[in-house]
Amino acid sequence: MTEDTPTEILDATHSALCDHGYxxxxxxxxxxxxxLCKASIHYHYDxxxxxxxxxxxxxxxxxxxxxxxxxxxxxxxxxxxARLRSLITSLLTERSDAPAFQTALLEIKAxxxxxxxxxxxxxxxxxxxxxxxxxxxxDGVADGTFSDDVDPDAVASFLTTHVNGIQTRxxxxxxxLEDAVHAVDEYLEATLDIDIDTTAGSIAPAASVEAxxxx
Amino acid sequence: MTEDTPTEILDATHSALCDHGYxxxxxxxxxxxxxLCKASIHYHYDxxxxxxxxxxxxxxxxxxxxxxxxxxxxxxxxxxxARLRSLITSLLTERSDAPAFQTALLEIKAxxxxxxxxxxxxxxxxxxxxxxxxxxxxDGVADGTFSDDVDPDAVASFLTTHVNGIQTRxxxxxxxLEDAVHAVDEYLEATLDIDIDTTAGSIAPAASVEAxxxx
Numbered sequence: 001m002t003e004d005t006p007t008e009i010l011d012a013t014h015s016a017l018c019d020h021g022y023x024x025x026x027x028x029x030x031x032x033x034x035x036l037c038k039a040s041i042h043y044h045y046d047x048x049x050x051x052x053x054x055x056x057x058x059x060x061x062x063x064x065x066x067x068x069x070x071x072x073x074x075x076x077x078x079x080x081x082a083r084l085r086s087l088i089t090s091l092l093t094e095r096s097d098a099p100a101f102q103t104a105l106l107e108i109k110a111x112x113x114x115x116x117x118x119x120x121x122x123x124x125x126x127x128x129x130x131x132x133x134x135x136x137x138x139d140g141v142a143d144g145t146f147s148d149d150v151d152p153d154a155v156a157s158f159l160t161t162h163v164n165g166i167q168t169r170x171x172x173x174x175x176x177l178e179d180a181v182h183a184v185d186e187y188l189e190a191t192l193d194i195d196i197d198t199t200a201g202s203i204a205p206a207a208s209v210e211a212x213x214x215x
Numbered sequence: 216m217t218e219d220t221p222t223e224i225l226d227a228t229h230s231a232l233c234d235h236g237y238x239x240x241x242x243x244x245x246x247x248x249x250x251l252c253k254a255s256i257h258y259h260y261d262x263x264x265x266x267x268x269x270x271x272x273x274x275x276x277x278x279x280x281x282x283x284x285x286x287x288x289x290x291x292x293x294x295x296x297a298r299l300r301s302l303i304t305s306l307l308t309e310r311s312d313a314p315a316f317q318t319a320l321l322e323i324k325a326x327x328x329x330x331x332x333x334x335x336x337x338x339x340x341x342x343x344x345x346x347x348x349x350x351x352x353x354d355g356v357a358d359g360t361f362s363d364d365v366d367p368d369a370v371a372s373f374l375t376t377h378v379n380g381i382q383t384r385x386x387x388x389x390x391x392l393e394d395a396v397h398a399v400d401e402y403l404e405a406t407l408d409i410d411i412d413t414t415a416g417s418i419a420p421a422a423s424v425e426a427x428x429x430x
Contacts, residue, residue: 021329023238103328109387110321113314114236119388126388158398161390165380172324173334173341175376183373191405 006054008034009041013055018100022107027051049117052108056121063125066090067132080140081194087132088159088184092166092177099171106171130160140192147193155191162187221269223249224256228270233315237322242266264332267323271336278340281305282347295355296409302347303374303399307381307392314386321386345375355407362408370406377402 012033020029027048031038045051067087076082092098112119134156140146162184169175185196227248235244242263246253260266282302291297307313327334349371355361377399384390400411 021325099328103325106321106325106383109383110236110318110325112387113318123388126384126390154398154401157394158402161380161384161395161398162377163380164383164387165376165378168321168324168379168383169341169376172327172379173338175341179372180376183369183376186369187373 005036005040006044007058009036009044009051010055010058013051014059014101017055017104022052022104022111049115053117053121056108056118060121060124060128064128067128079197080136080143080145081188081192082197084133084136084140084188085185085196087129087136088163089181091129091163092181102167103171106168126160129163130156133159137192145192145194150192159184220251220255221259224251224259224266225270225273228266229274229316232270232319237267237319237326264330268332268336271323271333275336275339275343279343282343294412295351295358295360296403296407297412299348299351299355299403300400300411300413302344302351303378304396306344306378307385307396317382318386321383341375344378345371348374352407360407360409365407374399 009030012030015033016025016029020026025048027038027041030051031041034041041051045054076086108118109122112122134152137146137150137152137155141148141150141152166175166177166180166184170177170180188194189196224245227245230248231240231244235241240263242253242256245266246256249256256266260269291301323333324337327337349367352361352365352367352370356363356365356367381390381392381395381399385392385395400413403409404411
């Protein structure tokens with residue numbers, strides 16, 4: 001057992017979630033993604049629920065890092081519109097395993113009404129994303145990039161809701177991410193009274209969410 | 216066994232889904248909501264998956280009826296803005312069991328990437344809703360209620376995505392439906408260049424999605 005065991009287990013949880021989904025996930029599936037036996041994983045985590053909460057906590061730390069320092073912050077540091085678009089597109093498309101991951105995340109969201117601990121974790125993601133969007137919009141209003149009429153609270157909440165919709169519609173019926181992001185560009189242009197630089201955060205070729213699970 | 220047995224079973228499926236969610240649902244849970252034994256239900260449906268598909272089919276018929284004749288069609292027949300708002304709010308709030316039902320529906324959406332039959336059913340709902348929204352917007356552009364600049368295809372797709380987001384965010388983190396509908400009103404007013412009659416489709420007091428399942 002090394003110092004890195006918890007990280008190895010959390011990485012294995014991510015892979016196992018992408019492969020099996022949340023409902024079907026077992027501790028054995030997670031052990032199968034590591035060199036550890038199931039008992040070693042139980043040594044660190046009481047069970048699937050406990051491990052999933054630790055995984056969401058780990059994910060939240062990564063999410064916070066991404067929100068505070070987008071990959072292209074340097075290139076777009078002075079352009080609130082590009083930062084805003086980059087925040088939205090990176091959430092939708094960053095990971096190569098995004099479709100499977102988005103699907104597992106939707107399963108967890110559907111469990112949240114019955115699981116207060118999951119719900120608290122999901123609220124942290126929701127609030128952090130909305131707060132970051134609000135901050136970037138407020139910056140853009142302050143420096144004159146966006147119209148004075150823009151209400152950062154209202155637009156941040158609307159965008160947070162809309163991004164939930166993009167993820168759900170993509171998972172549920174395969175609505176293309178490219179079309180959804182194009183529609184967000186049009187919304188931002190109209191609402192903030194700007195021209196969007198569509199090179200700030202590009203959308204990868206349609207990632208399919210129809211690929212079967214590995215179980 | 217009466218002529219109404221299939222309808223009784225489908226109604227029982229709805230109640231059982233709201234009580235137990237999709238993942239936990241068993242044929243026995245459905246039988247418990249009827250005077251029938253589990254074997255009688257198996258006589259009509261091969262299993263849970265087959266029954267769920269029949270249920271989604273039944274739900275789609277009701278959905279189509281609602282889309283083509285909203286409850287307040289008479290009152291708002293000549294007002295495309297009110298019809299549009301009524302379509303959106305009725306989808307979000309019509310049923311008294313809406314929170315539990317929305318949660319079960321989100322579970323089914325999360326299964327859809329692994330289940331082509333579910334996905335086909337969900338696509339019918341998605342397409343029917345988007346088409347109806349598009350039609351009402353096109354009517355409003357044609358009769359001069361909405362601005363000539365409005366693209367019915369683009370706005371209908373954006374609203375369909377957004378309604379997915381309202382449902383998901385409500386289930387996942389308890390974001391209030393009233394706030395979400397208010398934000399849609401502001402979007403419609405800005406995009407269609409209209410004043411919204413907020414009496415067209417009212418939002419009931421916050422329905423909680425935090426109530427525990429009955430299992």
